[in-house]
Amino acid sequence: MHVLILGANSDMAQALARKFAQAERAHLTLASRDLELLAKQARDLEIRFQIKARPLYFDATDFPSHAGFYHSLAPKPDLVILAFGYLGDQKRAQEDFGEARRIISINFTGAVSILEIIAQDFEVRGHGGIIGISSVAGERGRQSNYIYGAAKGALSLYLGGLRNRLHPRGVRVLTVLPGFVATKMTEHLDLPEKLLATPAEVAEDVYRAYTRGKEKVYTKGLWKWIMWIIKAIPEKLFKRLKL
Amino acid sequence: MKLSGWGRYPVIDSQTQSFASLAELHRCLAVAGDLIVHAMGRSYGDSALHDRVLLSRRFNKILDFEPQTGTVTCEAGVTLADLLEAFLPRGWLLPVIPGTKFISVGGAIASDIHGKNHHREGCFSECLQALDLLLPNGEMKRMSRKENRHLFQATCGGMGLTGIITTAALRLRPIRSACIRETRQRCANLQEVFQLFEANPEPTYSVAWIDCLSSGERLGRSILMLGEHAESGPLRLPPPRSLGIPLELPSFVLNKHSVALFNHLYYHGKPDLVAGRLTPLEDFFFPLDRIGHWNRMYGRRGFTQYQLVLPQESSLAGITEILQRTSASGLGSFLGVLKLFGPANDNLLSFPMRGYTLAIDFKIEKRLFPFLEELDRVVLDHGGRLYLTKDVRMSRETFCQSYPRWEEFAALRERLGLQEKFNSRQSRRLGV
Numbered sequence: 001m002h003v004l005i006l007g008a009n010s011d012m013a014q015a016l017a018r019k020f021a022q023a024e025r026a027h028l029t030l031a032s033r034d035l036e037l038l039a040k041q042a043r044d045l046e047i048r049f050q051i052k053a054r055p056l057y058f059d060a061t062d063f064p065s066h067a068g069f070y071h072s073l074a075p076k077p078d079l080v081i082l083a084f085g086y087l088g089d090q091k092r093a094q095e096d097f098g099e100a101r102r103i104i105s106i107n108f109t110g111a112v113s114i115l116e117i118i119a120q121d122f123e124v125r126g127h128g129g130i131i132g133i134s135s136v137a138g139e140r141g142r143q144s145n146y147i148y149g150a151a152k153g154a155l156s157l158y159l160g161g162l163r164n165r166l167h168p169r170g171v172r173v174l175t176v177l178p179g180f181v182a183t184k185m186t187e188h189l190d191l192p193e194k195l196l197a198t199p200a201e202v203a204e205d206v207y208r209a210y211t212r213g214k215e216k217v218y219t220k221g222l223w224k225w226i227m228w229i230i231k232a233i234p235e236k237l238f239k240r241l242k243l
Numbered sequence: 244m245k246l247s248g249w250g251r252y253p254v255i256d257s258q259t260q261s262f263a264s265l266a267e268l269h270r271c272l273a274v275a276g277d278l279i280v281h282a283m284g285r286s287y288g289d290s291a292l293h294d295r296v297l298l299s300r301r302f303n304k305i306l307d308f309e310p311q312t313g314t315v316t317c318e319a320g321v322t323l324a325d326l327l328e329a330f331l332p333r334g335w336l337l338p339v340i341p342g343t344k345f346i347s348v349g350g351a352i353a354s355d356i357h358g359k360n361h362h363r364e365g366c367f368s369e370c371l372q373a374l375d376l377l378l379p380n381g382e383m384k385r386m387s388r389k390e391n392r393h394l395f396q397a398t399c400g401g402m403g404l405t406g407i408i409t410t411a412a413l414r415l416r417p418i419r420s421a422c423i424r425e426t427r428q429r430c431a432n433l434q435e436v437f438q439l440f441e442a443n444p445e446p447t448y449s450v451a452w453i454d455c456l457s458s459g460e461r462l463g464r465s466i467l468m469l470g471e472h473a474e475s476g477p478l479r480l481p482p483p484r485s486l487g488i489p490l491e492l493p494s495f496v497l498n499k500h501s502v503a504l505f506n507h508l509y510y511h512g513k514p515d516l517v518a519g520r521l522t523p524l525e526d527f528f529f530p531l532d533r534i535g536h537w538n539r540m541y542g543r544r545g546f547t548q549y550q551l552v553l554p555q556e557s558s559l560a561g562i563t564e565i566l567q568r569t570s571a572s573g574l575g576s577f578l579g580v581l582k583l584f585g586p587a588n589d590n591l592l593s594f595p596m597r598g599y600t601l602a603i604d605f606k607i608e609k610r611l612f613p614f615l616e617e618l619d620r621v622v623l624d625h626g627g628r629l630y631l632t633k634d635v636r637m638s639r640e641t642f643c644q645s646y647p648r649w650e651e652f653a654a655l656r657e658r659l660g661l662q663e664k665f666n667s668r669q670s671r672r673l674g675v
Contacts, residue, residue, distance in 0.1 A: 009263075011301065022328075034264075036264065036266075037263060037264055040264075040304045040306070041304060043304070043305075043306065043307075044304035044305045044306070047305045047306075047307070047308045047329065048305055048325070048328070048329040049329075184261055184263075184301065187244070187259060187260075187261050187298065188244065188259070189244070190244045190245055194489075
């Protein structure tokens, strides 16, 4: 099995790389911008799991490069994990459209650009799987991070549509909705221990959902119920909350 | 963010920053102010706590492995669990294994940890071929027993106070099976377990669980566990089943009655002698790793582990007195562990010396620290010392009296400008 990981330097991506290398003995293509870090990660995975891993340059916001990037891959992947993302700074994004655009470009536009190219290939081949890392933040707009939330919400909708389109061709799309995860992105925040997943726990949950053919997975699982409640609050009330 | 050691005491507010590459690490180091590295947070007390800490958990790549010699080179944030997972199925094992696999290689070096085979193999530094250390001026120093020897001896057991350990080369050892042939023997009291330890220097692994609440004739009743690598058998075993403690238990759950009951059941739960039973290696080495977050058992206020070592000549008298006082105090807990160490090494602050080590967990409560001060007195009077990796409260006087090479360590810190850059709560308290 060949797995392409986009945004492979993120903590969740690294945990997923380990999981697929360990459980599927998958060969990996690790794509991201920091090639030095990627090369180190690739070597680490090769030693740990005795698989092949190679680093490859990929920039999610350099849209024109995406087609060339994908077409250069040989062999083509059996599974694509889309793991790049950018939390950004909500306050700054409110004042500086540059930041807002960056959040939207990385989390949504970049994802659409590369996944459309991949979807076309998978559709033709009638083979493949896509795992997209979205976020529970995309389930409801909240003042504390609605730009990021909007981009992730758009990504979730997009992945739903893609799943619908590719289903007849036997291509699976799994949407991953992590809650709080202990990563570099969140290390400066004091998050409640009981709701906080480690990247390795996320990888376990995602792998299990993938092997069971699920469409959507919350991780930790508790978030399914938390989001069910949050989504159930009427907007009339919700707008008064400080969330 | 809120940060604490494994004992969940103290909990401090700390400014944290993580690094995954040397470039990031250099940037972190360039920021003014002092700091300490924090990896898995498995040292019990305040040795990896400070107002500012660098998290090394993301600096966790294996860089090289030579299958001919079993030498692995890795970044300091790699855990022993990672090394087990990667190399045990290929028949390679770390020669020194502590009571948990959830510690980092950097932490293992900084604590110069020991295992159940200390009497045969010594501390973690024995399997360390070389390490790289980042100094305050940004200089990277390679060191080993041959190269920069003095700094090497200060760094192994140096509690992260000599610089930032970045990479290490470790020598693994070949094994034929992932099982341990285990023998368990019940000992009626302290004298009996001492006799058995001394009559059994050959088995590779030896350790005893000890009941710290029993008294009189039964003072120090124990179960001695001896282990040897099995000669054959699978190298790949199904992962051990695990359970977790999801919440902090209310702190009254552990009291002298519940602990005494547990100890009674544990002591009588097994036959007098179980000989040559095959036990999966991970169950033998890491019985507590199967219980996730077992540190929550001690409740909201946390706990500490008091681990002491006494020279062999004074061990029986000293440990008898410690146990008498502990049992009379009614403090104490499930976990009492006893082991006979081999000789001390040349490292400046390594803990082990030839003699007996005893580790007891205590729930944090008001009367605990005054009581531990009393025990400190007993330890000092018998020529012993406390393990820095477990310590959260030892006084500067106790430290200086029991670690004879502390001045050498402090002088080296001063000479290299380490005191301005690397400090922990513990180093401040101990004044090194």
